[in-house]
Amino acid sequence: MRIAVSSSDYERVTGHAGRARRWLIFEVGPDSAPVEVDRVELPRDKVFHHHKDGAPSPIPGIDAVITAFAGEGFAGHLDKIGIRAVQTSESDPARAVAGFLAETLPPPAPRPVSGLLCEVIDRLTDHR
Secondary structure, three states, X not given: OEEEEEOOOOOOOXXXXXXXOEXXXXXXXXXXXXXXXXXXXXXXXXXXXXXXXXXOOOOOOOOEEEEOOOOOOHHHHHHOOOOEEEEOOOOOHHHHHHHHHHOOOOOOOOOOHHHHHHHHHHHOOOOO
């Protein structure tokens, strides 16, 4: 299983997954702990926000995405291409992946006002 974690600084789980450019990629085997295997920086025009239905994922081969927050349609959009999306308040990427696997991932923090503004902008664009 490959899990992508949004991280603007490659150190913390960060948010607005649809516009996130930097991702940590973890790989998990059936009997192994999660291991960071890659760091990806997407070009601005290849972020999930611009992904169209039917197009390949901007990050090929991932099974799940972990982020601090995402727009309302993000999880549904990823579900259409077979990727599970989860939000969390956990800031440590490795702990977030471990919590996701153990089904103990803490829920996301309440969205700041700026997050609501992003939601409105997302609803007015054609990225879904």
